[in-house]
Amino acid sequence: MTTTTPSRGRRRAPTRIERAAGKAAALQKPRVILALLLLLGLTSVMLLDGYLRAEVGGDERVRDGAGSSKVPDKILNGGPIISFRGGQATTTSVPAKTIALTFDDGPNPTYTPQVLKILEKYDVPATFFVVGSMVSRYPGIVKDMVDQGDEVGIHTFTHVDLSYQSDARIRREMTQTQLALAGAAGITTTLFRAPYSSETDAIDNYSWPVYKKLGEEGYTSVFVDTDSDDWKKPGASKIVKWATPSGTSGASVLMHDAGGDREQTIKALPEYIEKMQAKGYTFTTISGVIEAQNTAARAGQQANAPAGTGGGQLQGGNRNGTDRLQAAHREATGATLYEGKALVVAVAVAEYTVPTLSVGLVIVGVAVMGRFGMMLILARRHYRLRNRRRFSWGPTVTGPVTVIVPAYNEKECIANTLESLAKSTHPIEVIVVDDGSSDGTSEIAREAARSLGMTNVRVIRQENAGKPAALNNGVRSASHDIVVMMDGDTVFEPDTVRQLVQPFANPEVGAVAGNAKVGNRDTVIGAWQHIEYVMGFNLDRRMYDLLRCMPTIPGAIGAFRREAVLQVGGMSEDTLAEDTDITIAMHRAGWRVVYQEHARAWTEAPGSLKQLWSQRYRWSYGTMQALWKHRKSLTDKGPSGRFGRVGMPLVVIFQIVTPVFAPLIDVFTAYSMIFVDFRAALYAWLAVLGVQLVCAAYAFKLDKEKYRYLLMMPLQQLAYRQMMYLVLIHSCITALTGGRLRWQKLKRTGEVGTPAGVS
Incomplete structure (x- = not known):
């Protein structure tokens, strides 16, 4: 060896590589x-995108004891619009020969612009109950909606049944949708329609506490008189038929501009408007209905009318008086406005990132x-x-x-x-x-x-x-x-x-x-x-x-x-x-x-x-x-x-x-x-x-x-x-x-x- x-x-000086x-x-x-x-950012983008596209925890009932609150008969038998002025629940009905045309589940990039184009053509206003996640994804459509003179209401952020949710989840669903509206169109709204709701007589002991709580916070809950059932895709003629109220009754009419294939709705909508106008009906928004009742009350026209019924018919043009038709809107300011814009930007990033990552996948x-x-x-x-x-x-x-x-x-x-x-x-x-x-x-x-x-x-x-x-x-x-x-x-x-x-x-x-x-x-x-x-x-x-x-x-x-x-x-x-x-x-x-x-x-x-x-x-x-x-x-x-x-x-x-x-x-x-x-x-x-x-x-x-x-x-x-x-x-x-x-x-x-x- x-x-x-x-x-x-002597110990040498450090080399260039060592330095x-x-x-x-x-x-x-x-x-x-x-x-x-970077990993955290990617995870956050994925979570945001997933939250925008899916219902998470929507099927688990968490409201213990909610069934103990009985729904008043005057609500079950009243009109489709429920307000809580002064802490008391009151209902409003749509006046005779009046249609409050409403659309749920939007905005949708394919169908909502077509609906807006038809409404503009016929000079007809409508109320859109929008899903916050969709608003965040397509803010430009909502801005066009508001600029055109239509009205916007909340349909929750993820289209979840609020009857089954905790108070924290309800608050989050409402707040996030308001932020989305603020970022998209610079407004907030006082109108609300719950997903999976229908007529007032379907309100149960689980959903009633939700409406009460939201009413105490200033929200007006909106229900349906006439359901077109367009989601069943029965054909344009049946959609028109099912959306038509009997006689000369006024109605809050439900259609959908999103949530699936709405080609039949797009085809039926012009036929429906022409039919109702030919019958002498006037189209208005939910705020228009409320304002009509207030005007009638001030004029003494409903002094002897039964509680919960409408008392006047809207007159004049359908899309004139934009301020009146947007009475439910509030201008978003301060932190709400900036948080809303931040939300829209974050969603835009997610909307770009996730599809790109999908291709990469x-x-x-x-x-x-x-x-x-x-x-x-x-x-x-x-x-x-x-x-x-x-x-x-x-x-x-x-x-x-x-x-x-x-x-x-x-x-x-x-x-x-x-x-x-x-x-x-x-x-x-x-x-x-x-x-x-x-x-x-x-x-x-x-x-x-x-x-x-x-x-x-x-x-x-x-x-x-x-x-x-x-x-x-x-x-x-x-x-x-x-x-x-x-x-x-x-x-x-x-x-x-x-x-x-x-x-x-x-x-x-x-x-x-x-x-x-x-x-x-x-x-x-x-x-x-x-x-x-x-x-x-x-x-x-x-x-x-x-x-x-x-x-x-x-x-x-x-x-x-x-x-x-x-x-x-x-x-x-x-x-x-x-x-x-x-x-x-x-x-x-x-x-x-x-x-x-x-x-x-x-x-x-x-x-x-x-x-x-x-x-x-x-x-x-x-x-x-x-x-x-x-x-x-x-x-x-x-x-x-x-x-x-x-x-x-x-x-x-x-x-x-x-x-x-x-x-x-x-x-x-x-x-x-x-x-x-x-x-x-x-x-x-x-x-x-x-x-x-x-x-x-x-x-x-x-x-x-x-x-x-x-x-x-x-x-x-x-x-x-x-x-x-x-x-x-x-x-x-x-x-x-x-x-x-x-x-x-x-x-x-x-x-x-x-x-x-x-x-």
Whole structure:
């Protein structure tokens, strides 16, 4: 055993890279916060959009004891308009030969403008009971409605049955709709019509307390005399017939401008107006009805009329006197106006964002499914090609090789690493490069080599300069033409080196990627990473190998021609992913990079979420750095340009773009479960999980792994994958804002022993 120990002089000044690393480290916390804010913003937009489009909690009765409040007979037998002046409930009926035309459930971008056009043509006013969520989505229609002289009332924000809701929910439904009206048209309103309501005689002991409470707050509740039942789509003629009151009676008439297909309503409306005008009817708004009764009362025309009946008929033009027809409107001012405008803007953002994300979801879904399919097909082909009897790389490689082990504070693992190398069936020399360890790594390595009787071990000490520098030191010191690189926390099987170097029988091969395995897989985090290594890494490498565009030789196990490493300038310090960097560089230099699945190495995966985050952040950010560094490979010509033409697009799509947008799948799954259809969304999620399980099971079959670890996969999808998303988003933000990090040291336990102890 030979030991080389360079002299230790005065501590050198920080390099440019180290200074940049210090600045980048100071920016990591703000970047994490920015990533979380982006995620929070996306979640808020999705929640807002879902709330606008769905009824949440609308079917659960929560009003205990509401049935104890009896509805007065004068209300049940009174007119369709209920007011609470002075705390007393009074009803108003529509005067004879008068129609208060009302529309529910709008605005709708297709049908409401058509209704408004018809009303304008016939100079007929109407009262629209609008849904706040629809107002927020289509504010311009409501503004046109008000500007045209029509009247607006509240139909709740989410079209929920208020009879079943808590006081807080009722207040929220009303307030949010008022804010929507303020933002859309600069008004608020005193009119209200409850969803699912009809005539006053249908008021029950659950709904009556709602009307009383809203009446005390100044709202006028509006019901129906004549229902066109246009929602049943019976045909235009029947809609006209059902909307026509008997004799010369006045009526509050209900139609719909939204909530479904309203083509029949659009067809029936002109016929209905012409019919009623021919019969001598006048059209007015709800405020017009109330004003007519007030005028009649002041003139003494209803002095002897029974309580709750109308007393006068509107005269004159239908759309003249706009101020009178909009008596229910109040100008929105102050906080209400600004909050309303903010709501409309927020909804506009949601209306733009969610459809855009939906398109992204489709693209991501197709890409993910396409990747799974391509991996299965190409991995099977790769397996059959490499495992057939006649397959050979060429003459058996028997010459000795150099194994380089960069080590920084690896006292827990270095002895196990050397012990595994001592059992190698292939002749090797071992170079341990101690990168300025402070825990006695070099002394432990020397003692381990001595106790194992390994005379082929050299321990080289250097001042701390990072992993790339340690590897380059080892390459320069290597005695053989083939160098194997492994991490100081990794153990090899006895046959690993022999298997790993056989592809070098092909003179075109410049580097070989081995099969990295998780040794500490008996914990939850370890099992998750085990699944990821077998499915996400090794299955991918089979695909990339067959396409001849392998993007990464793993640091845990890889072999290189020494001349190829020197040709591309050795391991670069330009990126955090020196393994990806040199792999791409070798492709561009014309060397072939292959995968040898039979060469297995057992590595110690991070044992905590914090360590896992640190490792994956370095990997993902380093990969982005390497891809950016070699972006000109996209224009490389000839065989050396294959990576740029095939590998670069695949890596960018499958390892950066798709994973960044993959959270859309989970976000939309949660969105659908809450706001759309829980069962359908759950089935869709299970279907995607099933596809992933099939891919994982096939990967486990190819690697001869035990299937029991796949029981952890559902939990991996719910927890582990979300963390990987955040890591990648964090890396993207770092890449966009700039920054460099040093080679990060993970805490090791040394629990991964020789392969014989790992199964």
